Amino acid sequence: MITIALPKGALLSDSIQLFQKIGLDFSAFLDPKNRQLQISDPTQTATALLVRATDVPVYVEYGQAQLGIVGYDLLLEKKPVVANLVDLKFGSCRMSVAVPKTSPYQRPVDLPPHGKVASKFVNCAKEYFRSLDLPVEIIPLYGSVELGPITGMSEAIVDLVSTGKTLRENGLIEIDTLFESTSRLIAHPLSYRLNLDNLNNWVEKVRTSVINQP
Amino acid sequence: MITIALPKGALLSDSIQLFQKIGLDFSAFLDPKNRQLQISDPTQTATALLVRATDVPVYVEYGQAQLGIVGYDLLLEKKPVVANLVDLKFGSCRMSVAVPKTSPYQRPVDLPPHGKVASKFVNCAKEYFRSLDLPVEIIPLYGSVELGPITGMSEAIVDLVSTGKTLRENGLIEIDTLFESTSRLIAHPLSYRLNLDNLNNWVEKVRTSVINQP
Structure with missing residues (x-):
């Protein structure tokens, strides 16, 4: 099961929409009553962590999440050791x-x-x-x-x-x-290189979804 | 006119009470409708800046505020070049x-x-x-x-x-x-040493008020 780190705040709703398009539903995080910081999608295919935007690259760098969404500005500022894979176009x-x-x-x-x-x-x-x-x-x-x-x-x-x-x-x-700056899909470099949990498949789905969007 | 940096969040209401006791009223910051980040007290004796707790020692270190209130934890973590003058006892x-x-x-x-x-x-x-x-x-x-x-x-x-x-x-x-950790009154070292704007007088008032509190 892969784990995805999602950023609280301005990028959250677009991030959740993106994963919905490829079959992963984390919309429970958008419920104002939600207090959980860790949920699985209904198909039990993936887990999502809801963390502060600044912390997303930390979770991905340490491999605690294999994927994450983060602004390009944070990648330039903090220079985390993560793979910057897809420009998601939102959060300009x-x-x-x-x-x-x-x-x-x-x-x-x-x-x-x-x-x-x-x-x-x-x-x-x-x-x-x-x-x-x-x-x-x-x-x-x-x-x-x-x-x-x-x-x-x-x-x-x-x-x-x-x-x-x-x-x-x-x-x-x-x-x-x-x-x-725009939002980026980032990955834990080693998990990506070794294609753990078929990670490349998820990355390709995100890439295709971004290319095909209107 | 002296300037005082006040921390947003948990320490704000105690900080405002402290300055009220020595004759400086910045309670306008507690009004939920307030959007101003810089106000003068009604007697035009002092100005207060409402800033993020982490930023208080920055304003004081650069002399943009002569006094500030900050948790001892931040002083130990950031080691700003400020004078740590009075243990205010609140914010334990x-x-x-x-x-x-x-x-x-x-x-x-x-x-x-x-x-x-x-x-x-x-x-x-x-x-x-x-x-x-x-x-x-x-x-x-x-x-x-x-x-x-x-x-x-x-x-x-x-x-x-x-x-x-x-x-x-x-x-x-x-x-x-x-x-x-508790909150501390901090001062810009040079302003304090040179007693600019009669700063020592204000520091003594704070010190006395803390000693005399029930």
Whole structure:
């Protein structure tokens, strides 16, 4: 029996739809009364774990789940040792640099050397500014990154943007995009290579389902 | 005007009560309709920032807030460069090692070498097992750490325990305590040393209020 790690939050309902299309029903997780974090599909073919999005690659890396769904942004940030197999197309967003509308810095390279940039995605931000040869300091924040520029703690932020509503509400504008992100099907590398529990068959089903979707 | 960083979540209401006792009213943050993350008290003496608990020491370390309230556990885990000034007595909890009730490992030193321990508090857990001379692997999880032993990914967890309800619900028992934790008043070291905005006066007021409480 294979185990699949599903992410709580924004990607959950699309993830469950995807597996429904290939015959695995984990919709019990969408019941607001559900408190279980581990369920089997009704045909007893697979088990699903409901975990925080950040934890999905951990469960897959340690082989506790053979498959998982995770945003490409997390793969770039955490660099887990997992196989990135299928672009699932949903959960589109982008990693952007944003500054206050009134900022004198309207291009990333305008930012002052040793300026400060607040981000949850410390590694992505560091890599980006290193590639620009700009020695800024990255301040790790875990909630409300927008508060960085509002309080004056940082000149800019690097954050995930989907609709752009949060940025607009906080008077921030995007001045560059680091990369675009979508959800990915990931697998435990060894299980995939050895085709344990006929894993490749499930991966192919997901791949075909994504290609054939309208 | 001084700025105070207040933690969202479990410590917020006690934190607001504490500052009310010394004449600073930030109770607007407790209004469920409130969406502001930055407010001044009605006498315009101080500003408060409402931030995620993990971010409080970041705002204080960078001097964006001169004072903050944070759990001792976070100070030990993140080691921010802040002055730890007053034990506020509320928010009591303990950092514990827990295993499944049915585990063959009923003492930390019984854990197998190269066994796995899941924790949000990676640094605290590493330091603890290093002090026991036990080479376990710490698996970083950000949500539902209890799933570690339930799924078989780890033999034990290191996590904050307050009532013990979550552990009991998941069939886990504590086998050791790393340390006890309470909330602390922290300050930006330089502002405190230079007594900017008469900061020491506010710290003394907090200290006196804590000593005199019933």
